[in-house]
Amino acid sequence: MKKWLPNMRLFSLFSFIALLLAGCGEPTVSALRPAGEVADMQYDLIMLAVWIMVVVIAVVTVIFIYVVFRFRRKKGEENKIPKQVEGNHTLEIIWTVIPILLLLILVVPTVSATFKLADVKAMDDKDALVVNVTSNLYWWEFEYPNQKIVTSQDLIVPTDEKVYFNLISSDVKHSFWIPAIGGKLDTNTDNTNKFWLEFDSERTKDAGGIFYGKCAELCGPSHALMDFKVKPLPRDEFDKWIENMQNAKAEAKTDLAKAGEELFKNNNCIACHAITPGDKSTAPNLANFGDRSSIAGRLTFTEDNLKKWIKDPEEVKPGNKMSGSYDNKGLTNEELDALAEYLMGLSVED
Amino acid sequence: MSTLTQKKGFGAVLWDYLTTVDHKKIAKLYLIAGGFFFILGGLEALVIRIQLAVPDNNFVSAGFFNEILTMHGTTMIFLAAMPLLLGLMNAVMPLQIGARDVAFPFVNALGFWLFFFGGVFLNLSWFLGGAPDAGWTSYASLSLHSPGHGIDFYVLGLQISGIGTLIGGINFLVTIITMRAPGMTYMRMPMFTWTTFVASGLILFAFPPLTVGLLFMMLDRIFGTGFFRVELGGNTIIWEHLFWIFGHPEVYILVLPAFGIFSEIFSTFSRKRLFGYTSMVFATVLIGFLGFMVWAHHMFTTGLGPIANAIFAVATMAIGVPTGIKIFNWLFTMWGGSIKFTTPMHYAIAFIPSFVMGGVTGIMVASAPADYQYHDTYFVVAHFHYVIVGGVVLGILAGVHYWWPKMFGRMLNETLGKITFWLFLIGFHLTFFIQHFLGLMGMPRRIFTFLPGQGLEAGNLISSIGAAFMAVGVIVFLYNVIKTSINGPVATADAWEDGRTLEWAIPSPPPEYNFKQLPLVRGIDPLWIEKMQNKKGMTPAEPLGDIHMPNSSILPLMISFGLFVAAFGFLYHPDGKAWSLPVIILGAVITFGSMFLRSIKDDRGYHIHKEDLQGDDKEVRA
């Protein structure tokens, strides 16, 4: 088979180009562009593994290619009977021992990293920053128990220090994942999982100040859209944000916003959405909605998109829990304007 | 024999197959049903790839996508790959050990029909209010939350077909233990028989946990129990454990027989005995054994704690060693050989680099802390398609091409075979190689769409194009089958001329009793030994005598059909449908009535007489 060679070449060329095209992904979401201690550790482990595997593949490929070309049945050899070899102990020992050694190289950092990443003893310290994450069908709630504030969809954390997470779900199992910051941990329905992450300030800047988080466990129709955003801030800015949150009051400043506030109450929005920063509720806390980087984790943050969401949430996120809970068809354009004005004004940043 | 069947009317042939207990015919049933489900699963895969070809696509809706992806995984694993392998085992294993049939022909048929009705039941969900949509793993919290009857179809369908697989496994085990021809010691068994043996052992021990898990799920969903209901004190992690205690051995149930097929092909077309046979056997058993101690590597992110994660990570990696032994033994089987590049050999050769790629990514995901990144992303999708398609599907295609002449008495077209091969291989790598990177670049699995601007566009498009190549490859294969069954060349007994094992010593297709006289086995690769001593065929180990044959029976079909009926009753029971209870009872009556009939009616089979066997001689050529 002469066909082998050109085909293999073509194929490897093709995949190489494909790789170049793809690059290493966007710095906001790629595990190949780590931006924190945890992701670094994992990235190093990945790379170590890749190198070991490249060695393995290379060895196999070399033997493979040699064998396939060297031992073809050639013209005139139709009746050749090769020597019937039973085996070879030396060889067998070699290919048992070498893989074991290669695996040992991988085992040591694997085990040590496993324990390092699970070490949350410092969580109980007074000054450790703890975030309680609750996953809900298609949205995320972030509670800062020590600071007594609640926010959702956008996770705000300080850079260059360990942040500890308690993870649980309120309905079905989800999984909390910020690819560029560190590997995931499931939010189970029956117990709290704990782990820590660290956000590097330098690389946060490189990524534009924002990282994308994802739900990584199938959880229903809108699993694909259950995204959230992470905004790491330097410690002082973070403290300021906390303070702002603690003092925030939901205030409607303009007339239009006041009308919106009324609508928000009359349309039952308030039954699900809390607008005070300390409260948990069955829907995203909107106390700082005006500071969001996206709407419902999916749409870019514009007024039009907000109206689109309120008008027909089902269209944006199939199966979400807001759909059908209020008379969305009955909302007029004016009412939508008012609601949008009101919600966009809920901000704690100056 | 085949001429005989051709003369019968369609109705008679159909009845023959509905009632058959002949392992060779059951093999064909498995191949046809499994092939059908493979195409179905493949079409579902194509829908997945079309939907994901471009960002923000709306070829299918979000909910429908989840159904498609669940059914793709479930169909491919339970209804395509496993039955196709069981079909090959049925066709070949009894011949390889020189047996006239399997140990329990009746149970063999029952196994098939249970699988078949379970599969049909599962797929009827498409027409009865929606398919299951919680992934093939059907994790408890989501599957209890899922509205409609999709998950109930999953639970009941898999339960029925699972029982079929379980008894099929026991049947093969007993066949190999008690029915080997004289001289066929364990350490002379062909590799495919060995892998069948170990895979069947895995089936025996892996399916009960699944049965129990499905039972819990059924009770929770249909009768309101609390195994997985947190509000009643239940625990969803129990499902995860039960599923993976089954699920991990399951992947070795799939790949070990494929290893066996490749072992046969490598040694046949290299004209060499399998290099390191003893260590191959040892490695197979070891893989099977270790397979039961690694299941929690699917649950690294569940939160089992660092001790469990570390232990399971290390145990998982250990499996790389015996698998490596196999890879190198295959390479050295070819070393020094005289390699003939037939279509099956193409598949076997392509398998090595493809599977090694999948295997080494398996080792990568076994590293728990790194798996926190890989888990539930396209990296894992890439890993398992590399091992499954690069190992199992290539293995099935190889095996089907290799044993086709033996099963159907006609050769497939080699040129078309090679076209199929290249299209499929290129498409396969195109589809799945890029997915490693998609996963690392932040693409979770099981998403119905992805948003633009996250760097995932190019990779997904390439992946979808690859799937199209595979589809064309499959179509060429189907064309090959149709074409050659009309006018393909007739196969001789030793169809590839380099045959080494017993199946090549008898006519293609074999007569219903396989061996007129049981052969005397004098070593590994028995036919090869005889050929090397210039003998025409095997030396018989017994004088010519009457051959005892089992009777055909419709009861296996009836027993399975009864469960199929009862399942509908169970399914609609919680809806308060008045007819559900009568339907359950009706199904139970059919099933237990048939079982009762079977147990009170003696079935002692019949004999083919010596004189008739001698008449057959003309047909038999070595």
Added chain:
Amino acid sequence: MTNQTNSGNPNVDLIYRRKKNAEEMKHQVISFVLMIFLTLVAFLAVGYKEYTAWFTVPFIILLAVIQVIFQLFYFMHMNHKGHEAPKMFLFSGVFIAAITVLAFMTIIWW
């Protein structure tokens, strides 16, 4: 179809076999008595409330294991020859059973 065990002379065989069967039956009765005894001890250990759970639980499990070994090897004849395959598969089953139970007792809850 395969002719397994009979020796040449059926009558001699018969007497010998009867005797052997009777003897074996005696062993069966003895092991039954032992099993009843083990059961009694287990029930008494639990009924007698003075022991702590740390003693009672391992103790009664040990008794159960011993009893089951009796059942398997005597009642179910696993001590007889011709049970190589059954033994291997049963022990494999027991092994997998053991790790399943172990896992469910350690890594199901936290």
Added chain:
Amino acid sequence: MHVEEKLTAETFPASPEKATLEGKNKFIGFWLFLGGETVLFASLFATYLALKDSVNGGEPSTAIFDLPLVFVATMLLLTSSLTSVYAMYHMKNFNFKKMQLWLGLTVLLGLAFLCLEIYEFNHYVHEYRHTITSSAFGSAFYTLVGTHGAHVLFGLCWIITLMVRNAKRGLDLYNAPKFYVASLYWHFIDVVWVFIFTVVYLMGLVG
């Protein structure tokens, strides 16, 4: 040795269950099946152990289990195991009548056990509101013990069918393996019960 042969005490083989290929297949196959059953019950036991304290506000196991009742049930089932050993003893001696007799005894004991179990379940449901849906503990308890009970029921039906079906025919090499295998099944049920009374009831009473 042929299946259909009419046999006498003299020609009856020492291990009738394995004398024919069919018999041997049944014998091995059934043992393998029991290997699988071991794992099946292990999964049920494991789940029970994981959920036994999740009583969801209901009565704990220490409050509901009744030692004397379980003791009687245990004695019944253990004894039925011995009677089935007797049945096999007579089978080996080619004494069909006695075999039937002892099998009949086995069935009676099994039935008594089953009745006791039904009474027990009924008692729990009405006295303690301990049902299969009341808590995860209830689900796990009834499923484990109930699966065992279902095995007992199936075993009874099986043995009765065999007894009735072969009443006129007597012993031969066609049905000897069937009797043997049925008795293996019965012993296995007993083995499982040993763990049930230990792990569920006794451990449940220790608390």
